[in-house]
Amino acid sequence: MRFGYFLSCEEYSPAELIEQAVAAEKAGFDGIWISDHFHPWNDEQGESPFVWGMIGALSQACSLPVTTAVTCPTTRVHPAIVAQAAATAAVQLQGKFVLGVGTGEALNEHVLGDAWPSEDIRLEMLEEAVELMRRLWSGEVVTVRGEHYDLDTARIYTLPDEPVPVYVSAFGPKALEVAARIGDGFINTSDDADTVREFKEKSGGKPCQGGVKVAWADSKDEGIDHAHRLWANSGLPGELSQVLPSPKHFEQAAQLVTRESTAESIVAGNDLDAHVEQMRSYVDAGYDEVYVANMGPHYLAMIEAYGRDVLPQLRG
Template sequence: MTSLGYTLSSEEHGPDRLVDVAVRAEAAGFDFVSISDHFHPWISAQGNAPFVWSTLGAIARATDEIEIGVGVTCPTIRIHPVNVAHAVATVQVMADGRFTFGVGTGENLNEHVTGARWPEHEVRLEMLEEAMDVMRKLWTGRNTSHRGEHYTVENARLYTTPDEIPEIVVSAFGPKAARMAAEAGDGLWTVGPQEAVREAYADAGGEGPTYTQLDVCYAETEEEAVETVYERWPNTALSGELSQELPTPAHFEQAAAMVEPEDVAEGSTVTSPDPDAHVESIRQAIDAGFDHVYVHQIGDDQEAAIEFYEEEVLPAVR
């Protein structure tokens, strides 16, 4: 059975607001929430980027049963995997085993801030796989030393460790990362109903959960929704590898200047107030083989969107 989830957009909301939205999503009947991990928003109009691990701890304490995920963290450059492993272990303990750990190779937007070099994608994949190995060793609670190509760990031991080791679900947008997710990860994480990526994961032997996020904007009219997406999330219309390579919100704003409202209206973001459009978007992702599908409501009005899904969309999908 497909699990249906809701995005907690760290780029658009502060930490207290994100906790409140998670509580409301649980009450509405969503199966899980997934929070983004960013140092910067994509563009300044989004306005936020709280530290995800503080927010996750609060969400774990404020909710009771809903599954919680981070989609996704880059545990390789900005923060050493030892520190990420420490944070993950604590959140998993606080969430009583409800936490799923999504990881990816990151974006220059967030990872350049320490002055470290931004490597090419193949190197970042190697770094991610090594970081995953380091974190799994630490979660055992045993004394750990590691001397690898990218990371050194000396006599590190986590004393607060979860009873259940969290799954590491790996982000992929192409076949190479999908194969790595199958070989080294516990699941697949992507955006949109990318059946080819999901198939590449399965063909490589991947048998874990498969997550995908769908962008939506529910408003009273489609015109209002398109305007909201154009102002707050124009980056959704940027193609290629820009989202991985551009270093600052200012650069994203320059790139987004090429986006027109018509591009938003004709893009993949669901902007119709018709419940059938939202149901169909979710069903397309389910038909593409994903078993965890979640929606990212763009804009400030989270309550109206959650109520709309609670009353009109979730019952129809289920």
């Protein structure tokens, strides 16, 4: 069982993200997740550095494995460019890199003016993109005229010793079918044991990574305040997070999310038992790796407390 730290590019500056990664390695975390966004979810979060620049910096700042959680290799960035970026990242990290992918959100992927496809089309595009990236990671010269993507005599020269593992995020039965068929592993942000079990059954037991957010603070009320101010969007239901096009739209929709509902859905404050219990719910759900992010300003205190008190209990 491995426990990692989740870097939220939507909320923190490049310097703060590196500070967190260095602290996480010192505290005894086993790996890093990093989000891949063009926009934050709302203006209050206020950041969104380019993930591939951050991964290059991480490779020089710490020695932990890194997973993108998650990259959309279909619309905003052509899969051939994602393939090159991922190959370079794997070389920089000495093979300790996983490309986490998903079908993305309009929030990030519509920015070049492309129409936002339906779920079925997005899944088609993702499957074709993963196949194309794997061909490029073989080192061959690739020319292809596909349903969604074309390449003309393209070859990636800087390659890791082994092809980059691709873990696929999935929400819903159609996406889970695709993830089990094309993924080397699974990524999710819910402690849903049924979904993890179904993926493992359909994929032949491939590994699963789960992610969760907490709001560390001196009191539960302060933590709830930070979470509600910064991440009320997490309480939006259904497919809204996939289809709303801008931070302003998320801010408008998040007005329907009450502070009480935020409080019911997160662990806030510094009650160690509550933090351990939530992490254990992901272990019990069957995940092989669990990554935890902090919401709000007290990330160093959270990382230190997890290293000192939470991770030893989980591993014990």
